[in-house]
Amino acid sequence: MQTKITLPESDIPTHWYNVIADMPNPPAPYLGPDGNPVPPEAMLAIFPESLVMQEVSGERWIPIPDPVREALTLWRPSPLYRAHRLERALNTPAKIYYKNEAVSPAGSHKPNTAVAQAYYNQQAGIKRLTTETGAGQWGCSLSLAGQMFGLDIRVYMVKVSYQQKPYRRSMMQTWGAEVFASPTDMTESGRKILAEHPDSEGSLGISISEAVEEAAGREDTNYALGSVLNHVLLHQTIIGEEARKQLAMVDDYPDMVFAPCGGGSNFGGIAFPFFADKAAGKDVKLVAVEPTSCPTLTKGVYTYDYGDTAGLTPLMKMFTLGHDFMPPGIHAGGLRYHGDSALVSQLHQEGLVDAVAVPQLETFDAGVLFARTEGIVPAPESCHAIAATVREARQCAETGEAKTLLFNLSGHGHFDMSSFDRYFAGELEDFDYQESAIQESLRHLPKVG
Amino acid sequence: MQTKITLPESDIPTHWYNVIADMPNPPAPYLGPDGNPVPPEAMLAIFPESLVMQEVSGERWIPIPDPVREALTLWRPSPLYRAHRLERALNTPAKIYYKNEAVSPAGSHKPNTAVAQAYYNQQAGIKRLTTETGAGQWGCSLSLAGQMFGLDIRVYMVKVSYQQKPYRRSMMQTWGAEVFASPTDMTESGRKILAEHPDSEGSLGISISEAVEEAAGREDTNYALGSVLNHVLLHQTIIGEEARKQLAMVDDYPDMVFAPCGGGSNFGGIAFPFFADKAAGKDVKLVAVEPTSCPTLTKGVYTYDYGDTAGLTPLMKMFTLGHDFMPPGIHAGGLRYHGDSALVSQLHQEGLVDAVAVPQLETFDAGVLFARTEGIVPAPESCHAIAATVREARQCAETGEAKTLLFNLSGHGHFDMSSFDRYFAGELEDFDYQESAIQESLRHLPKVG
Numbered sequence: 101m102q103t104k105i106t107l108p109e110s111d112i113p114t115h116w117y118n119v120i121a122d123m124p125n126p127p128a129p130y131l132g133p134d135g136n137p138v139p140p141e142a143m144l145a146i147f148p149e150s151l152v153m154q155e156v157s158g159e160r161w162i163p164i165p166d167p168v169r170e171a172l173t174l175w176r177p178s179p180l181y182r183a184h185r186l187e188r189a190l191n192t193p194a195k196i197y198y199k200n201e202a203v204s205p206a207g208s209h210k211p212n213t214a215v216a217q218a219y220y221n222q223q224a225g226i227k228r229l230t231t232e233t234g235a236g237q238w239g240c241s242l243s244l245a246g247q248m249f250g251l252d253i254r255v256y257m258v259k260v261s262y263q264q265k266p267y268r269r270s271m272m273q274t275w276g277a278e279v280f281a282s283p284t285d286m287t288e289s290g291r292k293i294l295a296e297h298p299d300s301e302g303s304l305g306i307s308i309s310e311a312v313e314e315a316a317g318r319e320d321t322n323y324a325l326g327s328v329l330n331h332v333l334l335h336q337t338i339i340g341e342e343a344r345k346q347l348a349m350v351d352d353y354p355d356m357v358f359a360p361c362g363g364g365s366n367f368g369g370i371a372f373p374f375f376a377d378k379a380a381g382k383d384v385k386l387v388a389v390e391p392t393s394c395p396t397l398t399k400g401v402y403t404y405d406y407g408d409t410a411g412l413t414p415l416m417k418m419f420t421l422g423h424d425f426m427p428p429g430i431h432a433g434g435l436r437y438h439g440d441s442a443l444v445s446q447l448h449q450e451g452l453v454d455a456v457a458v459p460q461l462e463t464f465d466a467g468v469l470f471a472r473t474e475g476i477v478p479a480p481e482s483c484h485a486i487a488a489t490v491r492e493a494r495q496c497a498e499t500g501e502a503k504t505l506l507f508n509l510s511g512h513g514h515f516d517m518s519s520f521d522r523y524f525a526g527e528l529e530d531f532d533y534q535e536s537a538i539q540e541s542l543r544h545l546p547k548v549g
Numbered sequence: 550m551q552t553k554i555t556l557p558e559s560d561i562p563t564h565w566y567n568v569i570a571d572m573p574n575p576p577a578p579y580l581g582p583d584g585n586p587v588p589p590e591a592m593l594a595i596f597p598e599s600l601v602m603q604e605v606s607g608e609r610w611i612p613i614p615d616p617v618r619e620a621l622t623l624w625r626p627s628p629l630y631r632a633h634r635l636e637r638a639l640n641t642p643a644k645i646y647y648k649n650e651a652v653s654p655a656g657s658h659k660p661n662t663a664v665a666q667a668y669y670n671q672q673a674g675i676k677r678l679t680t681e682t683g684a685g686q687w688g689c690s691l692s693l694a695g696q697m698f699g700l701d702i703r704v705y706m707v708k709v710s711y712q713q714k715p716y717r718r719s720m721m722q723t724w725g726a727e728v729f730a731s732p733t734d735m736t737e738s739g740r741k742i743l744a745e746h747p748d749s750e751g752s753l754g755i756s757i758s759e760a761v762e763e764a765a766g767r768e769d770t771n772y773a774l775g776s777v778l779n780h781v782l783l784h785q786t787i788i789g790e791e792a793r794k795q796l797a798m799v800d801d802y803p804d805m806v807f808a809p810c811g812g813g814s815n816f817g818g819i820a821f822p823f824f825a826d827k828a829a830g831k832d833v834k835l836v837a838v839e840p841t842s843c844p845t846l847t848k849g850v851y852t853y854d855y856g857d858t859a860g861l862t863p864l865m866k867m868f869t870l871g872h873d874f875m876p877p878g879i880h881a882g883g884l885r886y887h888g889d890s891a892l893v894s895q896l897h898q899e900g901l902v903d904a905v906a907v908p909q910l911e912t913f914d915a916g917v918l919f920a921r922t923e924g925i926v927p928a929p930e931s932c933h934a935i936a937a938t939v940r941e942a943r944q945c946a947e948t949g950e951a952k953t954l955l956f957n958l959s960g961h962g963h964f965d966m967s968s969f970d971r972y973f974a975g976e977l978e979d980f981d982y983q984e985s986a987i988q989e990s991l992r993h994l995p996k997v998g
Contacts, residue, residue, distance in 0.1 A: 102558055102622075104558050109553050109555070204924075205926070206924075267963075271926060271969075274920050275921060475654030476654045477723055514720075517715075517719035517723070520720075
């Protein structure tokens, strides 16, 4: 009865999979405020050319440079687990597998793209990267990658997470990065927010504005984003590629694939390589799991909006709650984002990707059940995928269906123990769905053209 | 250029290696205060018979029960790494390998014995285990194992660590355990210490006294120790067994093996399977690394002493600083132990095991270098092995020798970030060697017979 399915180092994928090649329709273009498509060159102020080319590429397979693959060897291939103990606890006929991305040094899937982005920026002569971070997973990942490729890293960390997770900050500093609680008074975007909301807990949207603003203003500095953009999701597809191969090793294939979905890279990373099969006629359900308090795919509108709060990014066609929507301070900081990947959004709009929203307490219930069966203490973001998988497995227990379920264990919760403390103390809330706040922020959607 | 050497799940060892079979002399017996050997039956008050039999066995290979091997699959076999990036940073001709035991759910090598001990106790009908923990690694490991085998766990955590590492406590609670800062007023041993030293920061010796006292007084409750005893070191030998096999896969063999040494299970775990080769004539140096502030092997005396502070354990012949020696509050809580494994001590006395002591700042220097090259943030205990390996690799850079060095990365530092904060803030001390304190505690060595 095999538990852990491992691949040798030589099986680290050699190419990233580009889902655009298999989408039924080309992606909606990024637009400027004038309503005209943004030319790729416009992105060169903050990204190296190689990443801009990946952002717009239609090629199905994009080769992974050797120095990136070498960096990935520090934790990849990641193991795929059959969750025997969780299955027994649920008394379900379903087979549950999880891909363990918590094994990276930063503790999540985020370094997969961080090392690629650091490499391409270093190749382009860039000395310094700015970025945002929510729960701190992405900030840690870029700090690690910056250290590996000799780049200085400056991180704008969402204030509520900065306070909840001081040791994520310590970890970034251990890898040599600078970290600030955002909103700061160091950027115009930050100062504007502080003037209006002096007690702002911050959000991913605000932190992105701050990091982009700084990068746009400096020649030697670029910006790196941990999710949302096409090239970020591209770099994460090695998760699904490996998982697909590992399942084949045990002669299995998922009926359903679950992943937490904030900006979309976690979900796209594991789901897109299975989408390739789906596009070829295979019956597989791809389920993005989000918090009920920040229900982008399940309650947002599909339209053009900014990726950040201040409106510095191009307009992207996506599911959004409005770029100035301020999500409640749930503990899954990485899922507190008003929008979503344009690729995930378009596929959801076309009915090819499913979405489900889960309330905070249910995610911690599931996370603790997982810790007590499979051992690993999961990140609050990952608890969302676990909760949706547990729901489905319980459904199978009722119907008797022996479905094969796969989820992405995107990260561990070692830096989230204060959240578990609050859960055990009965202090966590199920934030209500903020109908009026969402309606309010949707009134601020940009007019296009 | 291979980085990570992995074994399939089927290669989890089927037997533990018992070093006693290859020692030149039989181990010195445990003695009672009257100077007579303690009969194995005397240990049955706090240990199940199966573990007592392992404690005194002379068999070279002891089979690992299937349920224990199944539990081990959650994280084993653990990967062996070639530290290419660290080697380049040191510009050394030495080849550096490390066994990564940080991949277990509890974050260290400790679950290797925790699952075995939980299993044997459950088989013996025990409902509840008490234990001590220093840095929290062992407490977490037993909490995890207790959860897996349906046992209640009560942990006496050394007070200084309880304060430095609150999230280790949260993690134990996530796995369902009860945790107390030791010394407590719940046991006679604890009350006695508090009466004499109301501000006591605690020590492993004190916590052991508390846990043993409680277990000895209850029928349904046994005690579990995370290090020192023969059966604990036995369970850890799967580390060295796997490492030996992994090195053979890349046609290599270590000239030197390094591991942190507190109670000895970390060191014995990786070193003993190589001792088997040494006993057969192979030239391999086994180096136990300890803190200069708690220099048991390098500055202690080899004599009979108690394993705990209150004198509840049998007398063991070992290197000791005196059972009431109070080590300074260094951040490597797992190495704050006055004594050492009797097996490691005897082999050191016979010149078959080497020892070196490293000051606190050097260990953090090495740990940060490791984090910035290999990515993983190491536990302060593991930083000791890294520091000694780095010393040797730098020596090789001077002499030009291309030695093969292997160390045990016994755990990650995710719960030790406050220690790294203090290191970066320049607040960490190199505690002086406490000559007078050691001389004082050595005056309290028990009279035997």
